Amino acid sequence: MAQQSGGVVRPVISLVCGVLAVVLLPLSLVAVWASIMLTRTTVFVDELTPVVREPQVQEALADGVVTGVLGAVTLQPAVEQVLEGPLRQVATTVVADPRVATAWAGALRSTHRQFVGVLEGRADTGLDSRGRVTMLIPLEIPELEQVLSQVGVTDPAALRPTLEIPLVAASDLATAKRVYAVADAWGVWAPVLVAALALLAAALAHRRRATIGWIAFGWLLGGVGLASALMLGRAPAIDLVREPVVRTLADAAYGLSATWLYAASAVAVGVSVVLLVGVAVSGRSRRR
Template sequence: MPEGVSRRLRSGLSAVLTTFSCLLVPFSALSAWAAYGLADTGRYVTTMAPLAHDPDVREAIADTVGDGIMDEIDHQMDIRVTRGTVAPFVHDAVRSFTQTAAFRTAWNEGNRAAHDAVLRALREGDDDRDRPVTVDLAPVTAQVKAQLTEDHVPLAARIPVEHTEVALLPAQDLGRLRKGFDVLEVAGFWLPVAAVAFAVAGIALAACRRRALTATALGTALGGALLVLALAVGRGLTLAGLPDEVSHPAVGAVYDALTATLRTASWILVGLGLTVAALTWLTGRVTRRRRPNGPAPTSQPQPQPPTSVEA
């Protein structure tokens, strides 16, 4: 094969592999974050723990649990005429409870239990026996009831403590989510491996490896920037799709906490890609400056004087 054709073929194949590598960068980061970040109970609980101090989250929980307690009171005790009198005490008690160490402990344990339940349903569930994944709010109600009783709030001792289950995943969606989760766990490992393999192969095959390395680095930075943009757009769409009764600031705080690691990884990709591209460009300039401008002069043989020939 002629050298010119071989060079063009290598350059074309290198460009294709580099393009695939850069396209896989944002998807690799996203799948790895979901498979090894969200799917790990310990990391999930650690990520959610600071939200127990967030005022928007605490206010949303106070409203949700307080309304649930009042609904139980109305349903079982039929005291609607005194709702306006009791409701402020209930909500104040729940709000006060969210500022205690007991609430932070309950928050962490509740997140751990909910995460374990979701993972168990996604990994070990049976389509024929699928049930909704729920979390029980009865322990929170019991602690609020005890606090109201200590404060001598009227009718506090009669507040029913029922096993109030809040659905996390509906049963009809479990089959579809389980298949998606299986794909995600596989992609979380193989997509990053494929991205690195394509990048290495593209650089190795390139006729000009310095140029291929620069293109790969810039493509990586672009992939990270697109992922940052996707996270911002996803946050806006998530908040826009919420019902009016759901606290938008609280959901925004949860979204930011869950995506913090992915957002950091995205910015690392941007910084790393731009740094490698800049270093490659600078080393190329230094190399060109040190290289002589023209071909080195070759030494010419000195002419020898004619020798006299004696007759």
């Protein structure tokens, strides 16, 4: 009876471990990415700094400059209409300046530290009046003085606008905290767990080559599925962002951030193909 019980239990455990290894593979890749992006400020800044060079982001920042300047002063509608054209020309030129790229990188660094502080529950972390993590980009734009002086505007707030980009709404912070906690604790270990489950499934299986082959095939589908999900999910994910400026930034950041996951998916597919070829060659050799 003991032998029969063991003969039944081992295949069941092998099956469960194999299924978990397949299902958890794409999730483990996302977990690693999240642990790197959410917990490491330097990586976060390096990954998203190039976003500021995207044309659509520069256009969105120029809109923010115009809105910020006009919002800092009180002008007649007719004056605003006349001023908006020259102001937009200045803003479009300024946002392509290296000074803005430097301010962008500094704002990213400060925002990520603030974001981590919120997720870790530190009381000294500040939010805006609506409880959001907001990215603040202070800009020094001497070129504005000439344009604004034509209509008698000398307000420092208009000459030195600070762009405010809300990134995380208060309603999303609870979810973000849970994701951060999991990513921080288990993110880097997730692929190790997947590999351990695959090895355990193969070790307990009666037909090890077949088990390895099915796991490899599942990983192949998982890698392809993750890459497909990244491509198909881009538009729906960006549509969830309500703020126009933030939506533009999120779209550009999505493309850059997804690069790592595409590469990870390619590695998973490559490993799967190697395993499948190895199983096929081993099977032929044994038949001979």
